[in-house]
Amino acid sequence: MSSDTTSPLRYKRILLKLSGEALMGEGKYGIHPPTLMAIAEEVIEVAQAGVEVALVIGGGNIFRGVAGATEGMDRASADYMGMLATCINSMAMQDALEKKGVHTRVLSAIKMEQIAEPYIRRRAVRHLEKGRIVIFAAGTGNPYFTTDTAASLRAMEINAQVILKATKVDGIYSADPKKDPTARRYRTLTYMDVLRQNLNVMDSTAISLCMDNKLPIIVFDLTVRGNIRRAVLGGGEIGTLVGGTETAWA
Numbered sequence: 001m002s003s004d005t006t007s008p009l010r011y012k013r014i015l016l017k018l019s020g021e022a023l024m025g026e027g028k029y030g031i032h033p034p035t036l037m038a039i040a041e042e043v044i045e046v047a048q049a050g051v052e053v054a055l056v057i058g059g060g061n062i063f064r065g066v067a068g069a070t071e072g073m074d075r076a077s078a079d080y081m082g083m084l085a086t087c088i089n090s091m092a093m094q095d096a097l098e099k100k101g102v103h104t105r106v107l108s109a110i111k112m113e114q115i116a117e118p119y120i121r122r123r124a125v126r127h128l129e130k131g132r133i134v135i136f137a138a139g140t141g142n143p144y145f146t147t148d149t150a151a152s153l154r155a156m157e158i159n160a161q162v163i164l165k166a167t168k169v170d171g172i173y174s175a176d177p178k179k180d181p182t183a184r185r186y187r188t189l190t191y192m193d194v195l196r197q198n199l200n201v202m203d204s205t206a207i208s209l210c211m212d213n214k215l216p217i218i219v220f221d222l223t224v225r226g227n228i229r230r231a232v233l234g235g236g237e238i239g240t241l242v243g244g245t246e247t248a249w250a
């Protein structure tokens, strides 16, 4: 799909990556239903504006493989548990979206036919063309990866024009702002900047995939209501832009 220069929309097709932890709201674990519903409403707003929306949701609010491995679990088993956590979040988001009357499909990288379609690229594209919100569950289906890498991979496969990484920080900083209060926020970065400076907001596999395929990334704060709409539909610069051109973003 090529970008439509006559369209007033910034993007025709996006991959929105939602942090699992952001679904917790103020809680310490799991899903906070009002937060989930508020995010769903914002997603619906951009879909109803005519943007084709694919979602990838992290699992950090439930389980991360690295944490399990640190406690002595086999890493691959722990990672599969993490992937199942993303399925729980995907189903919760599907429910929230459908409660509001929109059509959705969950496509899982791990077969679980009773609850989700298996991931088939051409089906995903067809669902998007029909205006359904597609939720990619179970990451890449492989251990030792993350949902950021799954987001990059799926974005490429469906020819999304951008990855919007919606997280708990308002952009990419010179160091983790949750740990270093002196860290400063970048407005724009190249992929190489992120890799060379080891800016851990996304893992290096995800960044490298985007770099090799020239897919822009915008990292922005999901906890500010309206930010998904601003990032997708416009309303000033938001977050940090990696790669890409500023014209579509600022």
Ligand SMILES: Nc1ncnc2c1ncn2[C@@H]1O[C@H](COP(=O)(O)OP(=O)(O)OP(=O)(O)O)[C@@H](O)[C@H]1O
Pocket: 018, 019, 020, 021, 022, 057, 058, 059, 060, 061, 146, 147, 148, 166, 167, 168, 169, 171, 172, 173, 174, 175, 176, 177, 178, 198, 199, 200, 201, 202
């Ligand atoms: N240089 C940096 N700039 C900004 N954020 C950074 C940086 N280094 C580390 N981080 C941290 O990266 C986190 C972003 O990742 P996020 O929590 O969205 O993880 P995820 O794996 O994508 O989702 P989940 O919450 O499901 O695990 C931020 O909360 C932030 O604290």
Ligand SMILES: O=c1ccn([C@@H]2O[C@H](COP(=O)(O)O)[C@@H](O)[C@H]2O)c(=O)[nH]1
Pocket: 020, 057, 058, 059, 060, 063, 064, 065, 066, 078, 079, 080, 081, 082, 083, 084, 085, 086, 138, 139, 140, 141, 142, 143, 144, 145, 146, 147, 148, 149, 150
């Ligand atoms: O392709 C993938 C994606 C994810 N995992 C595991 O799931 C958890 C949760 O994902 P986050 O990206 O951290 O939110 C992750 O820690 C991995 O354990 C995976 O193995 N493969």
